[in-house]
Amino acid sequence: MRRPKTKKFKIQNRLSEVKEIELLESWIASAKPDSGSNPLSLTPPKKSPIGILPDGSYSPYSGAEKFSQLPLSKKTKDGLAGASYSKMTDIQRASLPHSLCGRDILGAAKTGSGKTMAFVIPVLEKLYRARWGPEDGVGCIIMSPTRELAGQLFEVLKSAGKYHGFSAGLLIGGRKDVDTEKERVNELNILVCTPGRLLQHMDETPNFECSQLQVLVLDEADRILDVGFKKELNAIISQLPKHRQTLLFSATQTKSVQDLARLSLKDPEYISVHEESETATPSRLQQTAMVIPLDQKLDMLWSFLKAHLNSRVLVFLSSCKQVKFVYEAFKKLRPGIPLKCLHGRMKQDRRMGIYAQFCEKRSVLFSTDVASRGLDFNKAVDWVVQVDCPEDVASYIHRVGRTARYLSGGRSILFLTPSETKMLDKLQEKKIPIRYIKANTKRLQPVSGLLAALLVKYPNLQQLAQRAFITYLRSIHKQRDKEVFEVTKLPIDEFSASLGLPMTPKVRFLKQKVKGKKMSEELTLVPDSTVDENPSELLQGSLGTGRPMDEELQLEEGFLLEKDIQHVGEESTINIGDALPATRVLKKKKLKINVHRPVGTRVVFDDEGNTLPPLAKLADPKMKANSVMLDKDKVNQRYAELREEMKVVDKVDKALDHQRRKEKRIKQKMKLKRGRDEEDGERMSEDDISETDMEVTTGRIGKKAKVYFDSDSDGDERRKDEDSIGMGSRDVTLAEQEELALKLLSSMHS
Numbered sequence: 184m185r186r187p188k189t190k191k192f193k194i195q196n197r198l199s200e201v202k203e204i205e206l207l208e209s210w211i212a213s214a215k216p217d218s219g220s221n222p223l224s225l226t227p228p229k230k231s232p233i234g235i236l237p238d239g240s241y242s243p244y245s246g247a248e249k250f251s252q253l254p255l256s257k258k259t260k261d262g263l264a265g266a267s268y269s270k271m272t273d274i275q276r277a278s279l280p281h282s283l284c285g286r287d288i289l290g291a292a293k294t295g296s297g298k299t300m301a302f303v304i305p306v307l308e309k310l311y312r313a314r315w316g317p318e319d320g321v322g323c324i325i326m327s328p329t330r331e332l333a334g335q336l337f338e339v340l341k342s343a344g345k346y347h348g349f350s351a352g353l354l355i356g357g358r359k360d361v362d363t364e365k366e367r368v369n370e371l372n373i374l375v376c377t378p379g380r381l382l383q384h385m386d387e388t389p390n391f392e393c394s395q396l397q398v399l400v401l402d403e404a405d406r407i408l409d410v411g412f413k414k415e416l417n418a419i420i421s422q423l424p425k426h427r428q429t430l431l432f433s434a435t436q437t438k439s440v441q442d443l444a445r446l447s448l449k450d451p452e453y454i455s456v457h458e459e460s461e462t463a464t465p466s467r468l469q470q471t472a473m474v475i476p477l478d479q480k481l482d483m484l485w486s487f488l489k490a491h492l493n494s495r496v497l498v499f500l501s502s503c504k505q506v507k508f509v510y511e512a513f514k515k516l517r518p519g520i521p522l523k524c525l526h527g528r529m530k531q532d533r534r535m536g537i538y539a540q541f542c543e544k545r546s547v548l549f550s551t552d553v554a555s556r557g558l559d560f561n562k563a564v565d566w567v568v569q570v571d572c573p574e575d576v577a578s579y580i581h582r583v584g585r586t587a588r589y590l591s592g593g594r595s596i597l598f599l600t601p602s603e604t605k606m607l608d609k610l611q612e613k614k615i616p617i618r619y620i621k622a623n624t625k626r627l628q629p630v631s632g633l634l635a636a637l638l639v640k641y642p643n644l645q646q647l648a649q650r651a652f653i654t655y656l657r658s659i660h661k662q663r664d665k666e667v668f669e670v671t672k673l674p675i676d677e678f679s680a681s682l683g684l685p686m687t688p689k690v691r692f693l694k695q696k697v698k699g700k701k702m703s704e705e706l707t708l709v710p711d712s713t714v715d716e717n718p719s720e721l722l723q724g725s726l727g728t729g730r731p732m733d734e735e736l737q738l739e740e741g742f743l744l745e746k747d748i749q750h751v752g753e754e755s756t757i758n759i760g761d762a763l764p765a766t767r768v769l770k771k772k773k774l775k776i777n778v779h780r781p782v783g784t785r786v787v788f789d790d791e792g793n794t795l796p797p798l799a800k801l802a803d804p805k806m807k808a809n810s811v812m813l814d815k816d817k818v819n820q821r822y823a824e825l826r827e828e829m830k831v832v833d834k835v836d837k838a839l840d841h842q843r844r845k846e847k848r849i850k851q852k853m854k855l856k857r858g859r860d861e862e863d864g865e866r867m868s869e870d871d872i873s874e875t876d877m878e879v880t881t882g883r884i885g886k887k888a889k890v891y892f893d894s895d896s897d898g899d900e901r902r903k904d905e906d907s908i909g910m911g912s913r914d915v916t917l918a919e920q921e922e923l924a925l926k927l928l929s930s931m932h933s
């Protein structure tokens with residue numbers, strides 16, 4: 184049985200803490216390392232590891248390698264030892280001397296290099312030395328762009344701060360216990376949060392204030408500072424005291440002085456430990472890229488997964504809709520490995536559950552960029568597969584950074600459509616050693632046929648496919664980098680068919696884009712011929728021909744390799760790269776009716792029961808004979824009349840279509856309104872939730888955390904998916920066309 188701590192013990196403990204704090208203060212005061220003369224010039228500072236000199240004095244330049252050599256409190260040291268941290272990583276060694284002295288930091292280091300501990304330690308130490316207690320309120324805010332990352336940071340804080348007595352709370356969107364949070368948030372010392380939820384408390388929680396804030400941390404700072412969070416961040420900053428320490432960390436750090444000015448940094452230290460490094464990504468990461476037509480991406484993904492049933496694979500797609508569709512469809516096809524999906528539209532509890540499961544079990548996780556930053560996944564991701572091209576180089580770096588963490592290795596593969604190969608140049612410019620490999624179809628297992636069958640069987644899946652199709656095109660359309668992303672260069676019909684869709688859905692924005700131009704010109708598929716014909720020309724330097732790849736990769740990834748193609752030598756083996764001619768012009772596209780297969784087409788039979796092609800009746804010899812008898816003038820006159828009639832029919836069609844859309848809009852509005860009403864109802868009923876249902880942090884870190892919601896994170900996804908549009912108005916079917924034509928012909932005849 185644990186004996187209760189006596190008053191004497193508590194006093195002794197307190198006294199030894201006070202002594203320790205005084206000692207730490209004096210160490211740090213006497214050992215402030217030089218700061219750069221002009222920190223905003225953004226040049227890296229001198230290397231300045233700190234440590235204790237043999238005479239017991241403390242020096243910033245004595246080359247400390249271990250946490251134990253730093254002027255840290257015993258509680259922090261015990262926490263670090265408990266989590267098995269002893270040696271510092273580069274970014275920790277370089278930044279801690281400055282951050283422990285209270286300086287503002289702009290920290291940049293490769294993914295998986297230990298940036299989290301580089302800001303958690305100074306937070307704990309600062310509050311400890313300030314003797315922060317429950318009555319002091321919020322002393323530190325750690326902000327993250329996503330909920331999952333906030334959850335992970337909270338875990339790291341709990342392990343390092345296990346022996347401290349601070350209270351901490353995880354404030355993220357997605358749960359509905361805001362009211363309970365509001366009651367307790369003022370008691371918390373450290374907030375780990377997403378911007379939206381924090382702002383919600385600032386706006387709604389009575390007496391919530393951060394006027395005593397000591398440290399503000401932005402993890403993934405460049406993401407939080409970008410436009411997606413601009414409004415929230417500005418509103419938050421305006422409510423924080425100017426006198427504070429600010430720590431910004433990211434693998435792709437912002438260097439925008441404007442951004443930094445928004446945060447009122449004071450002489451920040453720019454610490455970029457890997458700036459001189461040959462590569463911008465971890466050296467243990469093997470990166471590959473392949474060019475593959477859009478309509479073969481799913482075949483390639485399916486084949487890849489079937490060939491890696493014993494790996495943990497993280498697959499990135501561009502939008503929630505894409506993730507949902509690929510996940511649902513592949514799940515039904517049972518690849519032989521557990522599948523999971525993660526996106527911003529999922530309920531928060533499920534999101535957290537999936538994240539935890541993926542950390543534990545070998546499986547495939549289909550995800551949007553919600554999983555692209557910061558997440559550690561137990562250092563156990565074997566492969567990162569980027570099915571859809573990342574929007575920029577920073578995004579690429581963060582995605583591939585989910586593997587090869589800390590000291591472990593990892594592999595990644597990037598699928599690029601022929602029109603996206605410019606991305607390879609951009610990656611190369613930013614020191615990313617990516618190898619170009621050619622795909623072959625020797626082991627490619629086409630999946631489009633299976634998808635088409637699934638879509639017939641499951642109408643819901645068909646809707647998902649349509650949405651996935653449209654959101655993908657829209658996301659490409661909205662990308663800022665037009666050198667890489669050009670929607671008009673995509674083979675949209677083939678892409679639609681590859682998802683198993685019987686018809687190409689109408690894409691209004693695309694139609695507008697090509698208005699006034701011939702569709703055949705606009706929809707020209709122009710794969711970068713330099714890549715297909717001569718990849719090495721484009722991929723010089725570190726990309727180079729990129730071959731031969733190391734043995735291990737060759738053995739396991741046979742189907743991805745050009746080598747395989749060469750020694751196969753069978754006629755039936757098609758090289759995906761070669762399958763595309765240098766410049767392929769698609770035949771004229773009609774957006775209205777693009778039938779890939781005759782699903783839902785009315786079959787017409789002749790007198791003997793043989794099937795006839797659509798409009799075959801028009802070829803009836805009797806009708807032909809009659810029509811030939813009409814003289815030329817009559818025919819012309821009749822044509823003019825027909826044109827008029829068609830115009831009328833067209834007008835009616837348009838009016839109907841207009842009406843249908845109007846009704847749809849009204850329906851959507853009503854649905855939204857109903858949703859809002861229900862939400863209001865739910866909010867009211869939340870008051871009745873008992874406290875035992877809540878997870879609330881009070882007291883020491885390590886106890887359960889209060890969990891908040893925000894609706895802010897994953898802004899990108901929302902932007903992408905919000906814009907999705909459904910199928911356009913109903914197209915005229917072949918049967919209807921046929922009927923119309925017959926009607927007109929018979930009236931002509933009469």
Ligand SMILES: Nc1ncnc2c1ncn2[C@@H]1O[C@H](COP(=O)(O)OP(=O)(O)OP(=O)(O)O)[C@@H](O)[C@H]1O
Binds near residue numbers: 269292559562
């Ligand atoms: N000093 C250390 N000793 C041992 N392991 C460490 C140390 N510091 C960090 N790690 C481990 O390294 C891994 C990556 O750390 P962390 O998540 O902080 O990386 P990061 O630089 O923030 O990555 P990202 O840029 O992706 O956010 C974690 O699993 C962490 O436990």
